[in-house]
Amino acid sequence: MTPNSNYGRVYNFSAGPAVLPVPVLEQVRDELLCLPGVGSSVLEISHRSKAFDQILDQTLADLRTLLQIPEGYSIAFLQGGSRLQFSMIPMNLLRGTDKTAEYIVTGTWGKSALAEAKKEGATKVLWDGKEGNYSSLPNIDELGSSADAAYVHLTSNETIQGVQFAGDPALAAPVVCDCSSDFLSRPVDVSKYGLIYACAQKNAGPAGVTAVIIRDDLLARGSDDLPGYLLYRNHVDGKSCYNTPPTFAIYVMGLVIKWLINDIGGLDKMAAANQAKAGLLYSLIDQYPTVFQGHAEKGVRSMMNVTFRLPSDELQAEFLAAAKAANCTDLKGHRSVGGIRASIYNAMPTAGVETLASVMRDFAAKHA
């Protein structure tokens, strides 16, 4: 075991739920029995209490500051994960229109989002990376997206395949972006999007809350006949308290956002740190390409999920054992694709990535 002894914690490379900042966990622990000045745990306070309202307002304000969300956009904190968003998006923005929703399918999650949209209305696939096993990405400008589309859906980072768009698209139709696995990991020009959504359990908090940032004109689209919980404007009008929100998950997300602002210094700095961490692992993949067979093409590699294969199942088992001996866990690829996946979200410390890099170096020295 390497000397990563604080609290007996390992370097957890899980794709999500995933590692959180230690100072955030410490604050949660310290306040767990009693929020200062409140007399109850955050787990016990009413979502309509003044104490929770302050937490919610602060979280909304800090998120707006951190992501530089412009005027004309609203935020809602929802339940059901990105999976429910796959349905809510076409239910609100497509159903009942005579328009077509366009999908850019760059991996497993884009494919799942499309499958749900097909139940709600007309869809068109602008691009599907299936033939290349989802290892590449298109140039969005060249896909012939229609200005009249209901919306264009894309996945900024495919968690399972490890491919990530580098910048923000510029399209005439509203762009709807699943940012689940790179939310708050880098700056985003929100004005380029109609709707951004992200489940929290990768970079932003625990499982159980999903952030939705929506351009206000799109709020008008959903019909009042939709199930109440599934209509975006109910949540925006109710300031995420249309019904009882996941109060604890919002509180933790609020602490993570504060950590990004105060401890990290904002999203530019976070992005630079993430690039440095990913760069270390990709440089080893490039140095030892016969041992570490990277999945994503060079220009579209994810800064969040580094995916590669070992030459054989035996070598993969040996590698995972060596990693575990060095306190690096949860490196197995998604059950649908296999291989190795190192998820290195915001809260994964540089020391963790350096430890994994050292394991890779030793392994390559032995097997290259």
Place this chain on the structure above:
Amino acid sequence: MTPNSNYGRVYNFSAGPAVLPVPVLEQVRDELLCLPGVGSSVLEISHRSKAFDQILDQTLADLRTLLQIPEGYSIAFLQGGSRLQFSMIPMNLLRGTDKTAEYIVTGTWGKSALAEAKKEGATKVLWDGKEGNYSSLPNIDELGSSADAAYVHLTSNETIQGVQFAGDPALAAPVVCDCSSDFLSRPVDVSKYGLIYACAQKNAGPAGVTAVIIRDDLLARGSDDLPGYLLYRNHVDGKSCYNTPPTFAIYVMGLVIKWLINDIGGLDKMAAANQAKAGLLYSLIDQYPTVFQGHAEKGVRSMMNVTFRLPSDELQAEFLAAAKAANCTDLKGHRSVGGIRASIYNAMPTAGVETLASVMRDFAAKHA
């Protein structure tokens, strides 16, 4: 301030999210940085990890034991609160059939459930307590429920009005019961129901998870055309991991269930304690009826939410101030009905109820 000094905690009479058992909070705090033997916080572990799978299996098994859930019923832990269940129930059990869903409307939540069902298919109101301002309950046997109904929906305890059915109904059609605010507060004969649902944030855990117990034959009813997240059998087939579940909320619910089994000694004992606590407050309402004007009729009083009014707004303000001085908080009635509501769920200690009773006695001595 009365000497309720552990951790500076007050007696929190919130209707939900609500008070949790202190030993549960202490365990959550102690394990917050690192689950024993796991090396990560429960907030950070994958829902597909062995560690979470064990938590989930144990929680399912313990819930089955505690509620004596018979064979032929499945459990799912969902997001979206009871509010989303108001829609999922008719989407799965009514939509696409030529049947009618029957609703027994005994308060605010029954009314909200009905409103969502109307969007999905044919409904019939078997009874509505509006005329009596939702202070009474019907005899369910005498409402003429049809054996051919898609289902009969009722609310076992109306949190806002404070009325509660005493026993389990016996009907030919599947009974669907919103047990949100009395779940795990007393024994229930699950075999009398087709579907039982409860958001956790009253008796069973933090906000963010909703337990659904469903008779297996009803799982066949929903169409595959439904949005994936909204089809019950997806969650049952995926053992609540159809997508990432609210892992932390499930973990806390598991600890609460263990507390009910090991510390309390099961639901019979919990029910007896709850009756004693409620009895103390209702006896004062009966003793001083001009000061404490109880809302619910005597035979249908809730063991969970004790609702009453003071003779004037001034006296209400004085009462709330006296309660606060005695460390009793969150006693204001729901914003839609006003008055006083003392929510005394499982985890509200007897000492808290006794403190409130003492405030009531002093107040009555002054004003009766």
